[in-house]
Amino acid sequence: MTDIKIYRCSVCGYIYRDKKAPCECPFCHNQKSFNQISPDSLNFEFFKDTWQRQVKWMNATKYQDEIKLNPNEETLKGLAESMGKYLKEGQQCYCPCRVLSNNPEADRKIICPCYLYMGEIEIWGRCHCSLYVTPKWAKENKIDSA
Numbered sequence: 001m002t003d004i005k006i007y008r009c010s011v012c013g014y015i016y017r018d019k020k021a022p023c024e025c026p027f028c029h030n031q032k033s034f035n036q037i038s039p040d041s042l043n044f045e046f047f048k049d050t051w052q053r054q055v056k057w058m059n060a061t062k063y064q065d066e067i068k069l070n071p072n073e074e075t076l077k078g079l080a081e082s083m084g085k086y087l088k089e090g091q092q093c094y095c096p097c098r099v100l101s102n103n104p105e106a107d108r109k110i111i112c113p114c115y116l117y118m119g120e121i122e123i124w125g126r127c128h129c130s131l132y133v134t135p136k137w138a139k140e141n142k143i144d145s146a
């Protein structure tokens, strides 16, 4: 039985596995913001709630309402399934569209939201997985509003 637990930041929604809750969130840098999550709760609704928190935090700190979740539920369900699988297998909440090196230190940068998401949104109007998108991208790709 592993003693590694799953935590989620109550401010930005960042998910992290560790023996105990990190003192500081690696993503939003708030202190003591992590709550423990039961592996049984890793369903689609949990991930959607998590991503909504992340979008809210991104918009409040950088994007001024220029980021939204991809309105396509099928895309979101696929991402929830992949990230949930990683977590249930005892790994971090890795991005399903990036290749793991299997060096946990090096792979920290591809825990979602990954280190490349900002640059990709700037260039393409979406992150690589199309989890976070701009309204312009959603409109151009004819994806209905959520």
Ligand code: SF4
Pocket (backbone or CB within 6 Å): 094, 095, 096, 097, 110, 111, 112, 113, 114, 115, 116, 117, 127, 128, 129, 130, 131, 132
């Ligand atoms: S590409 Fe998007 S979904 Fe994948 S880790 Fe980066 S931010 Fe998350």
Ligand SMILES: [Zn+2]
Pocket (backbone or CB within 6 Å): 009, 010, 011, 012, 013, 014, 025, 026, 027, 028, 029, 030, 033
């Ligand atoms: Zn955080």
